[in-house]
Amino acid sequence: MTDKIALVPATHTVPPAKFSHGVKKGNILQVAGQVGFLPHEEGKAPTPAGPTLREQTLQTLANVKAILEEGGASWDDVMMLRVYLTDVGHFAEMNEIYNAYFEEQGLTQPPAARTTVYVGLPAGLLIEIDALAVLG
């Protein structure tokens, strides 16, 4: 039997429930929904990187990336990104930030597929992203 491995970057806040920020089993890696929380500080509640879409999008992507790396994966291994926004009016700006970010990451493989939908999120959060990766 192949083990399922929890991927828990040291910088991440403890999940608010009994779930893993990421898991890997065989060549499949799943990243849980990430939001724009700053790296965990002892005794401090989870805090968004800032109130703006830009700050939260970049922090969310950094949080996803940290989990991928914890599992020995990179953006190149990601098959699917699910982007949850709270406001249709944020789509164009998110795409700009997203494109510039991935431009800088220097992908050597085609970009992942993506679905973007507009949902409710806890107060103060503008974006949530999860990811499915296939390694190897």
Place this chain on the structure above:
Amino acid sequence: MTDKIALVPATHTVPPAKFSHGVKKGNILQVAGQVGFLPHEEGKAPTPAGPTLREQTLQTLANVKAILEEGGASWDDVMMLRVYLTDVGHFAEMNEIYNAYFEEQGLTQPPAARTTVYVGLPAGLLIEIDALAVLG
């Protein structure tokens, strides 16, 4: 060619459209969105386990589990749970129920990753959950 197998617990209501409650192909098992419907009774319309978040969450988890078991899998094989709630105000209570439930299940592997978002659901339904599992 590997067959795709439909996972159809005898207790489940017939899906309202041409989809399977679960499918398995090779080592991948996908559970369709489950809600808190009670086990099917001949000639009776699908009925939620009750009006409360607790009743519906526990029944939904039981419905997901029945499909996993139909495919020879268990909670330990689950990589990702997608939780759809209708109200941000339900997050804390859902987490309490979720944590207690998985505490009782006696997992031997790390818990699955999870994404929770807030969407619309048909009238009377407070929660929907689907699952991706990797077996073996």
Place this chain on the structure above:
Amino acid sequence: MTDKIALVPATHTVPPAKFSHGVKKGNILQVAGQVGFLPHEEGKAPTPAGPTLREQTLQTLANVKAILEEGGASWDDVMMLRVYLTDVGHFAEMNEIYNAYFEEQGLTQPPAARTTVYVGLPAGLLIEIDALAVLG
């Protein structure tokens, strides 16, 4: 290392950001969220197939299918379809269209699992669908 291959049907509009309409790696194929845009015409902005749920659902399914076929897959390989609607009142009609469509496709394997939730989408769009397939 297995390559990740971008699946880009010639008929598809260019994605509005740095993502792929579909990707395939090994036996896993992921289709990005598709909407009811007509086949791309040079110099023309993406245009929905029409204002009705029927027109958009059928075009969306055709767009998903084109990506599956670009990757050497078919509906029979699809494990999961995620259907995003904007209005709970569209559920019954979408199911009718969905059932009739898949009846015509002549599946030789059980139908995919499915989750349907109600979200916000850009103005004018009534449905979005993405798909996960396992080949071979």
